[in-house]
Amino acid sequence: MSTGQLTSININILNNDTGLEDAPLTVSIIQSPSYGTASIDPDNSITYNPDGVFSGVVTIIYSVTDMDGDITIATITVNISCATCASGYNLTYEWSPNLAGDSVIGYRIYTGSTIGTANTEISNTLVSSNGFTASAPSISYDAWNDLALKKGDTVCFRVKAYNEAGLSGFSTGICDVIPN
Numbered sequence: 001m002s003t004g005q006l007t008s009i010n011i012n013i014l015n016n017d018t019g020l021e022d023a024p025l026t027v028s029i030i031q032s033p034s035y036g037t038a039s040i041d042p043d044n045s046i047t048y049n050p051d052g053v054f055s056g057v058v059t060i061i062y063s064v065t066d067m068d069g070d071i072t073i074a075t076i077t078v079n080i081s082c083a084t085c086a087s088g089y090n091l092t093y094e095w096s097p098n099l100a101g102d103s104v105i106g107y108r109i110y111t112g113s114t115i116g117t118a119n120t121e122i123s124n125t126l127v128s129s130n131g132f133t134a135s136a137p138s139i140s141y142d143a144w145n146d147l148a149l150k151k152g153d154t155v156c157f158r159v160k161a162y163n164e165a166g167l168s169g170f171s172t173g174i175c176d177v178i179p180n
Helices: none
Strands: 002-004 009-011 026-031 037-040 046-049 056-065 071-081 090-094 106-112 120-126 138-142 154-163 174-177
Touching: 026 037, 046 056, 046 071, 090 154, 120 138
Parallel strands: 002 071
Antiparallel strands: 009 046, 026 056, 037 046, 056 071, 090 138, 106 120, 106 154, 154 174
C-alpha cells in the first residue's frame, strides 16, 4: 500500500483473509502505526490517516476473528511518500573546537531559517558522547526526519558551548539551502 503524507487510505483487509467464513467477523488493531492513526470502519476495512509530517514506512498489525473464535493475524505495510520532503538529505554542521582550558562539557545546537532566528535548540551534545570528537566537533542531521525540512528550505545553525561556569554566547552561524 502507498499513500501521500496528507492522504488517507482505506484498506479492505477482508479481501485477502480467507478461512474465516463464520460471520460475524470482528476486526481488531493489535499494533497501531508508529506515525498517524488507524481505525476500523463499519465495513471491517481499516482506514490509515498519515500524520502529515512523517514520510517512510509504517506497519499496522491487525486480527480478524470469526464467530467460532478462529483468528488470523496479519500486517499491513504502508509506504508514505512526500514529493517535497528533503528525505535522505544529510546536513553536517562543523565548528571550531574550544580551547582545552575552557573545560567544555557540551554544545547546544540551535537552528532557524536565518542566522538571526536560529534560536531553537535541537540538540544538547556532550563532549563525552560516544562518537563525538572534541578536537573536530560536528553533528549531522537528516534534513527531513530530524528537522522536517522540505526541498528549497533554508536552514541555519548556531552553537553555544557550556561548562560548569555557564553557557557561552552564540557562535558564528552557517546557513544551507536544501536542494530541490
